[in-house]
Amino acid sequence: MFKKLINALFKKKASNTANLYYFENLKNKEVTKEEIQHNNNNTNNIDNIDNIDNIDNKPFRYYSFEEEYQQAFYDYLFGMPNSFTSSHNDELSEFISDKVESLLLNPKLILDALPILPISLSKIIEQLNNDDFDADTLISLIQQEPAIAAKVIELANSTYYNRSSKEINDLKSAFMVLGIKGLSEGVINGFVNKLVPQSSIYFRQYGQKIWQHSLSTGVNAKTLVAKSKIKNDAAQAYFIGLISNLGDVIIYQLMIDAFAVVHPDCQPNSTLFKNIMAKNSKKLTYFIAKHWNFPSSILEVLALQTKVKRAALLPALHKKLPIACYVYEAKLISELQLRMAQETLDDEYIKEVKTSLLFTSEAIDYLNLLINENK
Numbered sequence: 001m002f003k004k005l006i007n008a009l010f011k012k013k014a015s016n017t018a019n020l021y022y023f024e025n026l027k028n029k030e031v032t033k034e035e036i037q038h039n040n041n042n043t044n045n046i047d048n049i050d051n052i053d054n055i056d057n058k059p060f061r062y063y064s065f066e067e068e069y070q071q072a073f074y075d076y077l078f079g080m081p082n083s084f085t086s087s088h089n090d091e092l093s094e095f096i097s098d099k100v101e102s103l104l105l106n107p108k109l110i111l112d113a114l115p116i117l118p119i120s121l122s123k124i125i126e127q128l129n130n131d132d133f134d135a136d137t138l139i140s141l142i143q144q145e146p147a148i149a150a151k152v153i154e155l156a157n158s159t160y161y162n163r164s165s166k167e168i169n170d171l172k173s174a175f176m177v178l179g180i181k182g183l184s185e186g187v188i189n190g191f192v193n194k195l196v197p198q199s200s201i202y203f204r205q206y207g208q209k210i211w212q213h214s215l216s217t218g219v220n221a222k223t224l225v226a227k228s229k230i231k232n233d234a235a236q237a238y239f240i241g242l243i244s245n246l247g248d249v250i251i252y253q254l255m256i257d258a259f260a261v262v263h264p265d266c267q268p269n270s271t272l273f274k275n276i277m278a279k280n281s282k283k284l285t286y287f288i289a290k291h292w293n294f295p296s297s298i299l300e301v302l303a304l305q306t307k308v309k310r311a312a313l314l315p316a317l318h319k320k321l322p323i324a325c326y327v328y329e330a331k332l333i334s335e336l337q338l339r340m341a342q343e344t345l346d347d348e349y350i351k352e353v354k355t356s357l358l359f360t361s362e363a364i365d366y367l368n369l370l371i372n373e374n375k
Contacts, residue, residue: 148190149171
């Protein structure tokens with residue numbers, strides 16, 4: 001997706017700045033520890049979103065339970081730090097991370113390289129939001145996007161929607177099974193899934209983990225909102241939850257493309273890359289949604305996600321815009337879900353998650369339900 005951009009970025013310095021044979025020579029370079037800083041600006045007032053278009057480049061480190069929780073999820077995505085990545089960073093990773101950071105400081109370059117939001121998708125969403133939509137027109141529009149059509153049919157064949165043994169293989173049948181809300185989910189899934197890295201066999205498993213995280217965040221957001229006083233916003237919550245991790249997807253794609261250009265045999269698994277994603281993904285998600293001219297109601301939720309630096313602000317967030325609070329909690333629950341499927345987490349840890357990271361009764365009750373189902 002970003003190969004032309006990456007090629008332009010590395011063409012002059014790749015050969016003489018980085019040690020491209022670091023892993024073969026097994027030479028480590030000690031990382032200089034910068035003075036610990038943490039940006040608390042705007043954390044006490046979620047109304048201040050005036051500087052949303054500025055990505056900071058300040059040092060980042062984990063020091064609270066919530067930040068350690070986020071670190072643990074990135075370890076799930078990319079693997080635990082080994083004996084040298086926890087205290088050292090190889091020259092190649094430092095070199096590439098510096099370049100990716102420079103791109104993130106100028107997000108317009110990234111946005112210009114993104115695929116254009118299909119006109120047909122805009123029309124599909126418009127039709128889905130129209131109470132008087134025409135089914136034939138809607139199906140015709142979806143047929144113009146094969147990847148989206150495939151996802152709609154796949155969803156219609158899922159056990160959640162298809163309670164019979166009859167296979168669904170066309171859009172009209174899929175519509176009869178899914179209904180308007182299910183069809184909306186399939187359309188959104190199809191578009192977002194197109195952005196997930198698919199090309200590299202080695203990296204595909206990580207791309208699929210990020211996609212699963214996006215999908216479960218959407219489902220969780222829809223579930224929480226459906227149980228709340230704003231249940232009519234459940235469909236929008238699903239959409240926002242699903243796209244709330246686009247920044248992770250794009251940053252990960254940038255890393256893949258960068259390694260492919262510089263050294264295709266190396267892995268982007270250092271702590272540096274986890275820090276880049278933790279620092280920048282939420283803001284990049286907002287920029288992407290703004291670039292695609294998503295409705296202001298969606299942009300406001302995504303903007304607030306970038307401003308909530310800690311879960312202690314969830315009461316204020318819920319008071320200002322409840323759906324933003326539910327999306328935030330949905331993402332945290334999704335991270336825990338995926339980790340629980342891979343590792344055993346003790347009761348005290350889960351209790352700390354509920355106590356420190358969740359605010360609404362809907363989120364706590366839902367997490368309790370998921371834990372009971374997991375036993």
